[in-house]
Amino acid sequence: xxxxxxxxxxxxxxxxxxxxxxxxxxxxxxxxxxxxxxxxxxxxxxxxxxxxxxxxxxxxxxxxxxxxxxxxxxxxxxxxxxxxxxxxxxxxxxxxxxxxxxxxxxxxxxxxxxxxxxxxxxxxxxxxxxxxxxxxxxxxxxxxxxxxxxxxxxxxxxxxxxxxxxxxxxxxxxxxxxxxxxxxxxxxxxxxxxxxxxxxxxxxxxxxxxxxxxxxxxxxxxxxxxxxxxxxxxxxxxxxxxxxxxxxxxxxxxxxxxxxxxxxxxxxxxxxxxxxxxxxxxxxxxxxxxxxxxxxxxxxxxxxxxxxxxxxxxxxxxxxxxxxxxxxxxxxxxxxxxxxxxxxxxxxxxxxxxxxxxxxxxxxxxxxxxxxxxxxxxxxxxxxxxxxxxxx
Amino acid sequence: xxxxxxxxxxxxxxxxxxxxxxxxxxxxxxxxxxxxxxxxxxxxxxxxxxxxxxxxxx
Numbered sequence: 001x002x003x004x005x006x007x008x009x010x011x012x013x014x015x016x017x018x019x020x021x022x023x024x025x026x027x028x029x030x031x032x033x034x035x036x037x038x039x040x041x042x043x044x045x046x047x048x049x050x051x052x053x054x055x056x057x058x059x060x061x062x063x064x065x066x067x068x069x070x071x072x073x074x075x076x077x078x079x080x081x082x083x084x085x086x087x088x089x090x091x092x093x094x095x096x097x098x099x100x101x102x103x104x105x106x107x108x109x110x111x112x113x114x115x116x117x118x119x120x121x122x123x124x125x126x127x128x129x130x131x132x133x134x135x136x137x138x139x140x141x142x143x144x145x146x147x148x149x150x151x152x153x154x155x156x157x158x159x160x161x162x163x164x165x166x167x168x169x170x171x172x173x174x175x176x177x178x179x180x181x182x183x184x185x186x187x188x189x190x191x192x193x194x195x196x197x198x199x200x201x202x203x204x205x206x207x208x209x210x211x212x213x214x215x216x217x218x219x220x221x222x223x224x225x226x227x228x229x230x231x232x233x234x235x236x237x238x239x240x241x242x243x244x245x246x247x248x249x250x251x252x253x254x255x256x257x258x259x260x261x262x263x264x265x266x267x268x269x270x271x272x273x274x275x276x277x278x279x280x281x282x283x284x285x286x287x288x289x290x291x292x293x294x295x296x297x298x299x300x301x302x303x304x305x306x307x308x309x310x311x312x313x314x315x316x317x318x319x320x321x322x323x324x325x326x327x328x329x330x331x332x333x334x335x336x337x338x339x340x341x342x343x344x345x346x347x348x349x350x351x352x353x354x355x356x357x358x359x360x361x362x363x364x365x366x367x368x369x370x371x372x373x374x375x376x377x378x379x380x381x382x383x384x385x386x387x388x389x390x391x392x
Numbered sequence: 393x394x395x396x397x398x399x400x401x402x403x404x405x406x407x408x409x410x411x412x413x414x415x416x417x418x419x420x421x422x423x424x425x426x427x428x429x430x431x432x433x434x435x436x437x438x439x440x441x442x443x444x445x446x447x448x449x450x
Contacts, residue, residue: 036421044405122420159406159419172410174439179407181441224441226411232443256441258407 001118001140001147004033007305008136008149009115010123010162012039014291015277016155017106018057018298019305024113025259026306031147032107032115035122035156040103042217044158044257046219046288048194048211051094053292057299064102065095065211072193076356077199077349082363084372095192096219097210097291106295122341126152126165126273132314133166133272143294151305151314153274155298158258160279166270170279174226176262178206178288182221183232184253188246190218197241199342200350204228205345208241220246221268223288227346261285263338264331269319282330286344286369293330300325317385336390340373343386355380394430394448395437399423401444408436408445 007023009016012034020032047066074082111117120141127135127146135148154162158177163170189248190212196229197208205225212218235256242249260281268275276282276297283290304322308314347355359380363372370390377387394416397408406419416430437445 042404042422073416120421157406159409161409161415161418164415171413171415174411174435176410177407177439179439179441180405226407226439229441230438231440233447234441235443254403256403256405256407258405258410258439260410266400 001031001116001145003139004148005029006155006309007031007151008033008147009153009155010136011154011156011277012107012117012119013034013103013155013157013277013280014106015279015282015294015298016153017103017110018278018295019153019155020110020115020117021106021113021304022299022302023305024110024115025199026302028306028309030110030115031149032110032117033121033123034107034117034119037120039107039117039119043099043255045099045255045291046180046211046221047097047099047213048207048289049095049291049302053295054095057295058106061105064098064105066098067096068192069094069096069194072194072196074196074198076353077202078317078353078356080353080356080360082356082360082372083193084363087205087319096213120279120311123156123162123165126162127184131271136162143277150309150317151272151274153301153305154279155275155277158260158278160275163275163279166273166275168265168267168270168275170265170275170281171387172226172260172262172281174229176201176285177226177259178223178259178261179226179229180206180221180257180259180288181238182219182255182257183238183242183251184213184217184245184255185220185242185249186217186252188216188218190216199202199349202241202272202348203237208238210245217252219255220249221255225261226258237309257284259288259290261288261341263334264327267323268326269323270315271316271317274301274305274319274322282326282334284334286341293334297326297330298318336370339386339390343384350385355383394426394428394432395434395445396448397424397426398444398446401442403442403444405441406440407439411435411439
């Protein structure tokens with residue numbers, strides 16, 4: 001470890017590795033730190049991701065592709081089934097990943113692009129010169145160190161600290177977070193479809209999912225809207241769900257996690273500082289998918305970092321270009337998804353059933369998430385009046 | 393007033409950290425540290441997916 005870099009990236013998940021890869025390729029001297037001693041572990045993710053999107057960022061490798069899926073099925077509370085293509089939910093599924101290996105492959109990509117990775121190292125504060133962020137205070141394998149940088153990028157996940165250090169309020173209100181539990185269930189029959197189960201008794205303000213990982217195993221999980229959860233609810237509901245749907249399944253892993261479902265955060269930059277990924281609440285509030293948005297935002301942040309450092313101006317005003325780029329793309333998508341989520345969390349089971357019946361048989365394998373939203377709106381304009389501006 | 397985290401139950405996911413309005417919690421590798429700014433709002437108690445957090449009445 002040196003005492004000075006062009007860019008320090010805090011957090012080696014998809015967002016952080018993407019920033020590090022992009023900035024290194026642009027010729028910058030980059031340090032990527034990870035507080036855990038292993039990158040990618042423990043997993044906190046359902047592992048579904050859009051195939052085309054992933055391919056834009058990394059060459060597919062069977063080591064981190066657990067399964068490929070053909071599409072999705074959504075089940076209304078009364079069991080009504082809608083079957084749609086893998087493009088569903090803004091193309092959130094297609095691959096079911098092995099995140100432990102995937103995240104490490106992304107970090108390898110950063111390293112082979114020239115970045116330095118240091119694990120078991122966390123940021124404990126920011127170094128500032130006047131208002132400007134000029135580096136981090138860190139704890140590296142138990143030792144305190146100060147490391148300087150022209151730009152610090154926070155990619156430290158849902159539990160982000162560095163955003164707060166930089167004066168950005170990353171706290172999530174309970175209504176803006178999904179609290180999740182997932183079991184890896186083995187010895188079950190699953191086909192090549194991701195399944196989503198809706199219902200207020202199944203997952204209040206969220207959904208339950210079954211993502212196949214091949215060879216009779218699947219990620220079976222549940223997300224509950226924070227404002228409707230109480231102590232330990234996700235694990236309790238998931239245990240019931242698994243008992244009911246997979247009575248002979250054997251649980252061989254447990255995953256806990258939380259997903260920002262707030263839509264765009266107010267601010268992601270400060271003088272010498274940027275935020276990306278879950279720490280910037282860039283995950284999709286409807287689906288909870290965050291990997292691709294994190295990878296895309298990472299490229300934007302890395303590119304803007306390189307051009308700002310080249311121009312020797314890392315002020316908040318100069319970094320605004322990053323903010324502009326992600327709001328124009330990711331921001332627009334997640335704002336639309338937020339409108340849909342905010343409506344869905346108010347629906348009763350009867351309303352979910354009515355909606356499912358209204359488009360049953362009208363879904364086909366070419367439909368994406370906003371095709372479904374459009375079809376639902378046409379069939380139920382009164383109930384879904386809030387969607388009127390989404391379907392243009 | 394504060395909260396305690398049962399380390400034997402905690403799945404170190406960071407959900408509690410993300411909702412804490414006082415920034416009183418931190419996920420350090422595989423455990424949660426609590427500083428003295430906790431205002432006992434109990435938001436973390438309800439968000440924890442496995443119920444590892446208890447409110448402490450003094």
